Amino acid sequence: MVKKSASCHDTNYKSRYFYNMAVKHFNVRVYGILTNQQGQVLVCDELIKGQGITKFPGGGLEFGEGTIDCLKREFMEETGNVIEVTEHFYTTDFYQVSAYNAAHQIISIYYLVKPVGDFKITTTQKIFDFVNKSDYAQTFRWLDRATISENDFTLPIDKIVGKMLGLKK
Numbered sequence: 001m002v003k004k005s006a007s008c009h010d011t012n013y014k015s016r017y018f019y020n021m022a023v024k025h026f027n028v029r030v031y032g033i034l035t036n037q038q039g040q041v042l043v044c045d046e047l048i049k050g051q052g053i054t055k056f057p058g059g060g061l062e063f064g065e066g067t068i069d070c071l072k073r074e075f076m077e078e079t080g081n082v083i084e085v086t087e088h089f090y091t092t093d094f095y096q097v098s099a100y101n102a103a104h105q106i107i108s109i110y111y112l113v114k115p116v117g118d119f120k121i122t123t124t125q126k127i128f129d130f131v132n133k134s135d136y137a138q139t140f141r142w143l144d145r146a147t148i149s150e151n152d153f154t155l156p157i158d159k160i161v162g163k164m165l166g167l168k169k
Helices: 011-019 067-079 156-167
Strands: 025-034 040-048 051-055 058-060 083-091 104-115 138-144
Touching (some): 025 083, 058 067
Parallel strands (some): 025 104
Antiparallel strands (some): 040 138
16 A cells, blocks of 8 residues: 655645644745845844844735835834845745744745945944833844854844855855
8 A cells, every 4th residue: 555645735744734833824035135245244233022033124015015115114113224225145044933923824025135325224233222222122242153053143034044145155
């Protein structure tokens, strides 16, 4: 007797792996990797639910919005600057549950970006150097691309992208 492999057409497989999962929603995140003329990458330190995280600039896709429009909006909201997307860098290719909502699966998309015109932003050298400690406070830093690694980031997908950047020096 030949044993059938599980597939999406197998109703037992569906009930075991899809319908009983706690994750019920996709949360699409879009981030930009901006490198300056000194070879430094812009990162954002943010305070979320009392926890300091280091991430790439960007955020959540809103319904009716494309990924590139989302990233342009997020950069304008976070940095006050207009950017242009130059190329796709990475999209999550594994299952990742949200650190903030166990019912959400995170899908993150990363693009390489460049500024349109002069890029003006206040940055700091110190990690989590917030002016005020309110939720969603943010500050920005430049990290040297030559030494960037997964250890510079907080969340799992950003860690992978940080490692990829470090390997593509």
